[in-house]
Each structure stands twice: as structure tokens, then as C-alpha cells.
Amino acid sequence: MMKGTYTETLKKVMKYLKNHRKLLWLSLFFALVTTAAALYVPIVVGRAIDDIKGAGSVDFDAIKKKLIAVMVLVFISAVSNWFMNLVNNRLTYNTIHDIRKDAIDKLQKLPMNYFDTTQTGDVVSRVISDVDLFADGLLLGFSKLFTSIITVIGTLFFLLMISPFICGLVVVLTPVSFLIAGFIAKNTHSMFIATSRTNAEETAYIDEMIGNAKLVRAYGYEDRAVNHFSEINTRLKKYAMRATFFSSLVNPSTRFLNNIIYALVGLLGAFACVKGNMSIGELTVVLSYSTQYAKPFNEISGVITELTGALASAGRIFEVLEAEEEIPDAVGAKVLENPSGNVEIKNVFFSYDKSKKLIENFSLSVKPGQMIAIVGPTGCGKTTFINLLMRFYDVDDGKISVDDEEIRRLTRKSLRAGYGMVLQDTGSLPEQ
Ligand SMILES: Nc1ncnc2c1ncn2[C@@H]1O[C@H](COP(=O)(O)OP(=O)(O)OP(=O)(O)O)[C@@H](O)[C@H]1O
Ligand SMILES: [Mg+2]
Incomplete structure (x- = not known):
């Protein structure tokens, strides 16, 4: 029990x-x-x-x-x-x-x-x-x-x-x-x-x-x-x-x-x-x-x-x-409307298990209309990166912004609606 x-x-x-x-x-x-x-x-x-x-x-x-x-x-x-x-x-x-x-x-x-x-x-x-x-x-x-x-x-x-x-x-x-x-x-x-x-x-x-x-x-x-x-x-x-x-x-x-x-x-x-x-x-x-x-x-x-x-x-x-809930949206969180697709990732650190380092000091700037492919060996953190973009997880340090607004200041719902996502493994959400 x-x-x-x-x-x-x-x-x-x-x-x-x-x-x-x-x-x-x-x-x-x-x-x-x-x-x-x-x-x-x-x-x-x-x-x-x-x-x-x-x-x-x-x-x-x-x-x-x-x-x-x-x-x-x-x-x-x-x-x-x-x-x-x-x-x-x-x-x-x-x-x-x-x-x-x-x-x-x-x-x-x-x-x-x-x-x-x-x-x-x-x-x-x-x-x-x-x-x-x-x-x-x-x-x-x-x-x-x-x-x-x-x-x-x-x-x-x-x-x-x-x-x-x-x-x-x-x-x-x-x-x-x-x-x-x-x-x-x-x-x-x-x-x-x-x-x-x-x-x-x-x-x-x-x-x-x-x-x-x-x-x-x-x-x-x-x-x-x-x-x-x-x-x-x-x-x-x-x-x-x-x-x-x-x-x-x-x-x-x-x-x-x-x-x-x-x-x-x-x-x-x-x-x-x-x-x-x-x-x-x-x-x-x-x-x-x-x-x-x-x-x-x-x-x-x-x-x-x-x-x-x-x-x-x-x-x-x-x-x-009684399980712990997702932290609610920030007070006064904005609704992301008609995003142009300007994604800015600055010095991001993240790991699931704090004792096992995963993403360290990662920066990337994507302009509207650009097409970017993320490639890497299995386990390098591609899906994790998506998890961070969609705010399934929050970054430990650093900042991710969409259209010049830090994603933690946007409502999760509107942020997620702004992405088109195709799952790697049909039927299970977290994977891609
Ligand atoms: N929910 C989780 N909790 C703890 N560790 C995780 C979790 N999801 C992934 N990991 C670990 O984080 C690391 C990166 O995993 P991730 O799924 O991002 O890799 P990937 O690049 O998408 O790999 P693949 O090409 O196999 O899809 C791996 O070591 C994985 O074991
Ligand atoms: Mg993956």
C-alpha cells in the first residue's frame, strides 16, 4: 500500500x-x-x-x-x-x-x-x-x-x-x-x-x-x-x-x-x-x-x-x-495565435534523471519557413527535444521562445496547437 x-x-x-x-x-x-x-x-x-x-x-x-x-x-x-x-x-x-x-x-x-x-x-x-x-x-x-x-x-x-x-x-x-x-x-x-x-x-x-x-x-x-x-x-x-x-x-x-x-x-x-x-x-x-x-x-x-x-x-x-499535477499555466499566460514559426532555443539544459546529463547548453535559432532536420544516434535526445518544444517537460535551464515569447509564458494548449506533430510510434503519445 x-x-x-x-x-x-x-x-x-x-x-x-x-x-x-x-x-x-x-x-x-x-x-x-x-x-x-x-x-x-x-x-x-x-x-x-x-x-x-x-x-x-x-x-x-x-x-x-x-x-x-x-x-x-x-x-x-x-x-x-x-x-x-x-x-x-x-x-x-x-x-x-x-x-x-x-x-x-x-x-x-x-x-x-x-x-x-x-x-x-x-x-x-x-x-x-x-x-x-x-x-x-x-x-x-x-x-x-x-x-x-x-x-x-x-x-x-x-x-x-x-x-x-x-x-x-x-x-x-x-x-x-x-x-x-x-x-x-x-x-x-x-x-x-x-x-x-x-x-x-x-x-x-x-x-x-x-x-x-x-x-x-x-x-x-x-x-x-x-x-x-x-x-x-x-x-x-x-x-x-x-x-x-x-x-x-x-x-x-x-x-x-x-x-x-x-x-x-x-x-x-x-x-x-x-x-x-x-x-x-x-x-x-x-x-x-x-x-x-x-x-x-x-x-x-x-x-x-x-x-x-x-x-x-x-x-x-x-x-x-493524489499524484502531483502538472504545474498550472503561468498567471496571465498568453494565448499563442497564428504563430509565424520563429523558434529560438538558447542555452538549454535538460535531463530526466538529474544524475544523468542529457541535453547540455543547446542553442538553435529557426526562422519562419526554414526546414530543419534533427539527426543523431538513438538515445541522443531527439524525442526529448520535441518533449521540450511541446512542453511535455520543462527545461532545467535556458530558454525556449516561440515568436519571441518564452514558451513558459504561453498557455500549454495554444502552444501545443501551434505544432504539427506526427508520432513515431502510432498510438503512444510521448514518443516521436
Ligand atoms: N521519460 C523518460 N524518463 C527518463 N529517461 C528518458 C525518458 N525518455 C527518454 N529517456 C532517456 O533519455 C535519453 C534520450 O532519449 P530520446 O528518446 O530523446 O532519444 P532519441 O534521440 O529520440 O532516440 P531514438 O532515435 O531511439 O528515438 C535516452 O537515454 C533515454 O533512455
Ligand atoms: Mg525518439
Whole structure:
């Protein structure tokens, strides 16, 4: 990641979201309603069960009312969930739109030096995939995180109301399954890293072999290429299979433990019922909460990975958005109109890398109508000279004037419009 820490990036992200503060609050509100309504369903069902007191003493009216209440709750939860998704999508696409717009505006203002020193693919991937990753990961991640936290707090609260003992049991035992999952995940992680590293190695090798197919044939390298490739390919298979094997252990083992917790809660709850400390309805509530208690945690761990990734992407985007801009045109810069073509270059010094001298004390005077050819070995600075004339770069020392006006006192736009330029390499700007 860039200079700053995650918190710094987060602060910048918040600034972006401020434009859509209303949507953000709306999203949180719907998240709250969705989870609260869903959480309350087991309680109502439990109460309905308690209305069944035994054969011949079933309070059907009360049950009917509660069932209607359940239907209403489920409906509210579903509708509010739908609204939440609607709001989230709007938030996501608005943010993506804003960031891309800012990024493209910014790119127009960056000096040529930025494009010469940055790989095009890198900038493109920042503006396209990083923005996508960031918006999806961050915005959806936030709402998932929020929903999960409300679910955990709500579940614990209701459990505590019914049976502090069982609540304690669930709180103590559930983390054990996370420890197991974490232990396996840690070991799987290294295998996943090895897999993706080998995958990249394989892709790079394929790219090289296909890109240089002529070379491979010309030097009779086919067999060696195939052997080398199959070595990488076999390694990839080994790592991928190991990674899949370990990761497939997580689900069964945590589920096994969760089932044990479920059985324990059921057993203890049943004892409490027999003793008369708990009603059957309450037992069903406790059982359903104890199963759903673990879910948000799994979700949270997934969300944290997602958020970390999203923030890394955000950092890469902000690097573009905060890159240093081209020095603005001088105050009162003139517009070059109908240039006659009088170009005066006086004692110009310039180099890209200040430790490597390039153009030194270069002077040239070109009168209108004169035709001049600049010739020289590769790397002598012909393109660089054009870069200076067009003000893609500014001279370190000396002066370039067009029609007796120093080019730094002209607007870049009018100066550049005054030249006719044919690119050496079609499709890329800085070369000629
Ligand atoms: N953007 C840049 N950043 C740093 N160094 C550069 C940059 N562009 C060119 N150089 C270096 O400056 C020197 C002059 O390059 P320039 O492109 O001006 O040569 P040229 O005369 O146009 O060569 P050619 O005939 O190959 O086009 C070379 O050593 C080159 O490596
Ligand atoms: Mg050149």
C-alpha cells in the first residue's frame, strides 16, 4: 500500500462517502430493521409454542395472532432487506461514478513524466478493477459487517433474557470452533499463496513461450520448453490439491463442533424445562439462537478479508488521485495565435534523471519557413527535444521562445496547437 496506513486511507474514503451521507444512513437504517425483525421471529414462535399447553388446552386465537405477527415480521425483514440492497447499489454505483470521473479528470492534469514512469496497464487496472473492488468490497462489506454485529448483539441480548447460563455456554464454546477454523485456515493460507504464486509463474511462462514462439522454434527449444512447463504444471497441481484438501476440512470440523454445542444447549435446556425453569417455547428460541449465533462470526471474518482488500485497492486509487499535477499555466499566460514559426532555443539544459546529463547548453535559432532536420544516434535526445518544444517537460535551464515569447509564458494548449506533430510510434503519445 501507499504511504499512509489503513486508517488514513479509511479517512479519505469517508470523505468520498460524505457526498452520499444520506444513502449511507439509509443503508444502516434498513440493515437495522432487517436484522431486528428477523431476530424477533424466533421469540414470537416460542411464545406461540407456549400457547400449546397440552391436549385440549390450545389457545388457537393467541396462536393465530402470533403467526400473523411472524408473517408481518418476515415481510418487514424481506422488504427492508430489498430496500437495503437498493440503497447499497445506488451508493456503490454513485461512488464508482465519482471516483472514475475524478480519476480521469486527474489523469488529464498529470505531467508527461507520470505517464513515462508508470505502466499503462497499472493505471488502467487502478481506475477499472481497483475501483470496482473498492466499491463492492467496502460498501457491501460495511453493510454486512453492520448486520453481523447487530445480529450478534441482538442474539446475545435475547439469550441472556431467557437463560444466562446457556448464553454463557454459547459465548464460551462458539469461539472454539473459530480457533479450529483459524488453525486450519492458517495452514491452508500458505498453500493458497503457493498456488497463486505457481499460477502466476505458469501464466508468465505460457505468455513467454507463446509471445516468443518464433524464437522457440528458431533455436529448437521446443522440448525444453515443454519439460519446463510440465514441471511448473505438476507443482501447481500439487499445491492446488493440498490447498483444497485443507480448506475442505474447515467446514466439516466447525460444523461438527457447532452440532455438539447445539446438542449441549438442547440437553441443558431440556433439563431446565423439566425443572420448570424454562418453557418449551423458550427452549426453541434458545436452540434457534444458538445455531445462528456462529453465522455472523463467519461472515465477519469474510468481511474483514474483503475490507482489507478493498482498502488496499482504495490506497492504489488514491495514489492516482493524489499524484502531483502538472504545474498550472503561468498567471496571465498568453494565448499563442497564428504563430509565424520563429523558434529560438538558447542555452538549454535538460535531463530526466538529474544524475544523468542529457541535453547540455543547446542553442538553435529557426526562422519562419526554414526546414530543419534533427539527426543523431538513438538515445541522443531527439524525442526529448520535441518533449521540450511541446512542453511535455520543462527545461532545467535556458530558454525556449516561440515568436519571441518564452514558451513558459504561453498557455500549454495554444502552444501545443501551434505544432504539427506526427508520432513515431502510432498510438503512444510521448514518443516521436
Ligand atoms: N521519460 C523518460 N524518463 C527518463 N529517461 C528518458 C525518458 N525518455 C527518454 N529517456 C532517456 O533519455 C535519453 C534520450 O532519449 P530520446 O528518446 O530523446 O532519444 P532519441 O534521440 O529520440 O532516440 P531514438 O532515435 O531511439 O528515438 C535516452 O537515454 C533515454 O533512455
Ligand atoms: Mg525518439
